[in-house]
Amino acid sequence: MPFINIKMTPGASAEQKAELIKGVTKLMVDLLDKVPEKTHVVIEEIPTDNWGVAGETVTAFRKRVKRP
Numbered sequence: 834m835p836f837i838n839i840k841m842t843p844g845a846s847a848e849q850k851a852e853l854i855k856g857v858t859k860l861m862v863d864l865l866d867k868v869p870e871k872t873h874v875v876i877e878e879i880p881t882d883n884w885g886v887a888g889e890t891v892t893a894f895r896k897r898v899k900r901p
Contacts, residue, residue, distance in 0.1 A: 834871045835861050842891055843878045850876055 837857055845853070854874045861867040881891035889897075 835865075835867050835873065837861070837872070837874045838877065839874065840877045840879055842881050842884060845876075 839853065839857070853876065857874050858869050858872050861872050862869055881895065884891045886894050
């Protein structure tokens with residue numbers, strides 16, 4: 834029984850999360866021959882003040898580094 838835990842910062846819509854769950858499940862089925870009904874996917878949203886990258890919070894990092 835696969836249990837996939839995805840940690841990400843907030844911002845994805847409910848529709849995007851549903852597609853992510855569907856896609857990850859399909860990948861497990863196609864690549865590892867897992868049973869979809871036994872494949873669990875959990876999405877945890879971590880506030881950007883609670884996630885660090887390059888020695889600073891994601892909040893600070895995003896303010897400093899412009900995204901295209």
